Amino acid sequence: MQRVRQRQPQAFDRVLSSMCTEPHPRAHEAAVEFLATNPGDPATYQTVADLETDAVDQLGEIAGLDDAYGYVASGGTEANIQAVHAARNLADGAQTTGGDTPNIVAPTSVHFSVTKAAEMLGVELRTVPVDDDYRADLDAVSAAVDDDTLLVIGVAGSTEYGRVDPIPAMTDLAHDADARMHVDASWGGFILPFTDYEWSFADAPIDSMAIDPHKFGQAAVPAGGLLARDRETVDALAVDTPYLETTSQATLTGTRSGAGVAGAVAAMDELWPAGYRQQYHDQQANAEFLAEEFVDRGINVVEPTLPLVTASVSPATFEALRDEEWRIARTADGDLRIVCMPHVSRASLEAFLADLDRVRS
Ligand SMILES: Cc1ncc(COP(=O)(O)O)c(C=O)c1O
The missing domain is CATH 3.40.640.10 (Type I PLP-dependent aspartate aminotransferase-like (Major domain))
Structure with missing residues (x-):
């Protein structure tokens, strides 16, 4: 138990690519x-x-x-x-x-x-x-x-x-x-x-x-x-x-x-159904917000038809964001992939964009 007590599972505020989320x-x-x-x-x-x-x-x-x-x-x-x-x-x-x-x-x-x-x-x-x-x-x-x-x-x-x-x-x-x-x-x-x-x-x-x-x-x-x-x-x-x-x-x-x-x-x-409906609308809005922010920065995105955004950032930028402890992943084509799961807040996306602006190359 000692070893478990010394550790904490990851917080969700920087988890942007998982398909799992915090349980209700x-x-x-x-x-x-x-x-x-x-x-x-x-x-x-x-x-x-x-x-x-x-x-x-x-x-x-x-x-x-x-x-x-x-x-x-x-x-x-x-x-x-x-x-x-x-x-x-x-x-x-x-x-x-x-x-x-x-x-x-x-x-x-x-x-x-x-x-x-x-x-x-x-x-x-x-x-x-x-x-x-x-x-x-x-x-x-x-x-x-x-x-x-x-x-x-x-x-x-x-x-x-x-x-x-x-x-x-x-x-x-x-x-x-x-x-x-x-x-x-x-x-x-x-x-x-x-x-x-x-x-x-x-x-x-x-x-x-x-x-x-x-x-x-x-x-x-x-x-x-x-x-x-x-x-x-x-x-x-x-x-x-x-x-x-x-x-x-x-x-x-x-x-x-x-x-x-x-x-x-x-x-x-x-x-079901009201909570899930709200969650879908909130996260779809987050995905569209993020996609627009990428486009404003001249970054190519694949349109988020569901709450999932992919964007072309350089490997160096991707690594720099990982170094900032953003839990992000790539598609097989190398695009940055962000899944707007229920734990993803607008504030956390804004913090991510601020880090992107700082580390981008
Ligand atoms: C479309 C799809 N199918 C299947 C799976 C596998 O699910 P699990 O990891 O829960 O076994 C995933 C995981 O992300 C998925 O996105």
Whole structure:
């Protein structure tokens, strides 16, 4: 304990590139209260198991799905892996002809968790280019999909540019090829209900979704969400569990802390929908403010269509800002990337800009 007492976790006021945030105080409280429960063993930890059912129902409401199936995962990575896993198990040879390797199709903007999924599950990941606005190119998706495609993945709120792929059209392409459609709304899921984007189960007949309470949902880590339209998706993931009172388990992890489940329910109870709507408007305004400030300084930006700004600054400037202890990151193309998460205040962006002006080269 001595070593822990000597250290403090980082404060959030200089964290500008994380996709996680400070949990809402109610989520924090609930997470601590349920820390030692295990929704992986629902017959023993009944209360938290019931809360998980509430969490899935609530996530379904946010994502436009009545009667949702799914569970609270450890994060978007697990939800994406399980979406690929379910697609592979459901196809189970029926889909793939002639012994060819089954494939999944996704834009290059897809999160690297999908690379992990493909590698672990022995499927080929076919990444296709994005268009000039960083959204999946439909012609390229169409050209990549074939008889061996199990799953098409669209991103609703991409990690680097906050873009939303053309989900309804991608769903048509997937279903025309008898493949499934998964939407990765891990980051965007708690923002997009307040926009005009078509991204949800209500906008297209998508099969599954990743939507993370521990990102814009303001739950405590670890709280991701896997949602499915049909029970068969979750059933396809289930294995027998001989030594537990329940007979099967669909999660990738076994024991998992109830903190994620309880924190997610508490945050959603507190914030859905008014709190999340306000948060989206505040952070979208922050992103637009920041983008304008960059432009005023002659710095190129990618327009923030969701609360995420990327800007071209020199490597030296980037390093100088890191030296000032700003927690910032770069896109694969080397652009500075700032994610306006709920903890990001206007005052902290102003302090960042003042440092930028001082160190810029
Ligand atoms: C779009 C998207 N999907 C998936 C993930 C992975 O989520 P996690 O780190 O919670 O596993 C991220 C992480 O930032 C993400 O931005």
